[in-house]
Amino acid sequence: MITVSAHSPNQRLGGELPGLILSALLAGNQPLTWQDSSAETAYKELITHTMPSAEDDETEMGTVVLKFKTAGQADKGPFSKWNMTALGENADNEYFVLSALESRRAFAALVTDYGDRSQAGSWNHPESWAKALDKIRDVTIFGVEDRFDASLSDLAFETVEPIDVVLWPTSLLATAAANRVAAQRLGELRELVDTAAIADDGITILDEDPRPDTLLMRVNATRGLLDELLRHPYVERIRGPLTPYLSPNHLLADGKRFDPLPADGAAIGVIDDTVLTANPWMRNVLRASASFPADYAFA
Incomplete structure (x- = not known):
């Protein structure tokens, strides 16, 4: 030593x-x-x-x-x-x-x-x-x-439970390397899950996000698999699936009604890198978008 x-x-x-x-x-x-x-x-x-x-x-x-x-x-x-x-x-x-x-x-x-x-x-x-x-x-x-999120306490693990395995992002690397390393790390965790599934067919991968900034794997896991994942160096955090909190009052309350936007409403300017007319959430709201300076090559 x-x-x-x-x-x-x-x-x-x-x-x-x-x-x-x-x-x-x-x-x-x-x-x-x-x-x-x-x-x-x-x-x-x-x-x-x-x-x-x-x-x-x-x-x-x-x-x-x-x-x-x-x-x-x-x-x-x-x-x-x-x-x-x-x-x-x-x-x-x-x-x-x-x-x-x-x-x-x-x-x-x-x-x-x-x-x-x-x-x-x-x-x-x-x-x-x-x-x-x-x-x-x-x-x-x-x-x-450090990897254990308190939301896991809501899961009983009597059989399998869905968990979100958040991997360390690879976006600090150059773009080509970021995608390659992200795929490699996801692949290693996939092998770990597949090996565990041999002993318990309830274990399965539900979904994956392969993007370098938001690397994530959602898994139906046993407590034993959770223990392995909590010790894996590629894992940053493990949490229960994100779910909205709804009380009976929420379910019984009248929904809020919003008046439609008037056609002659005041225009505002927004400076951001993701305000695009192709964004479906901006439909009927965004009139136009432009990049400036026009001759600038953004990285």
Whole structure:
């Protein structure tokens, strides 16, 4: 098992990369933490799965999703050089990457060099790598509890239940690669579901969305299959099917009546990239659309 001791702050750049995180993410003994108590309760009621313990061999972790917490926006360039595949980021300065065991080992060695830079000749890497490391404040494994949506608590799983498996988008890649990788990831999950269906013919794929921005698979799944999907690195979130909430009052209420739009109503201008006359929802509302400047080639 690779372990890295905590290092003193980088005096030149003023930051410090926590050392304890590396042995945890390599060994796979990152403890479960919960931001939402209702999700924790629902999860524990459904599944008894836990993350691998410290005694488990690190190779069992295989490919995982790492969540980097950074000071400000992450410097993304070096991550691809570290053989980590970008998955997404959020407004909380959290950057998510796909990482195989080999890349985590190389990353641990890199951090060791980073901590020893005060010794002459110990840093033989680009300065941009040091700056990227200096921004990192924490690294954790994106795990089962991160993928588990509290809406799953509404499902009994006595036999099979429909679930929406949301995959990490591939839209950060170039267009051709985004479509290819999206198809490859969907294909791998399809194989997993088909294998599970051999033992239970109630398991079936209900629908798929292959678009890189909105990768999703709807599956009739057993609790066992749900457990497997919750541990799959290509999966970002699993939820129960989205359904509108309707109370008896909604059903008994009179429907709202809207007066038709007057032909001489005031015109308004809308600046957007999807206001098109071909949009069926805009029928009889949108009079015209135009792109401007006329000679500009939009990416």
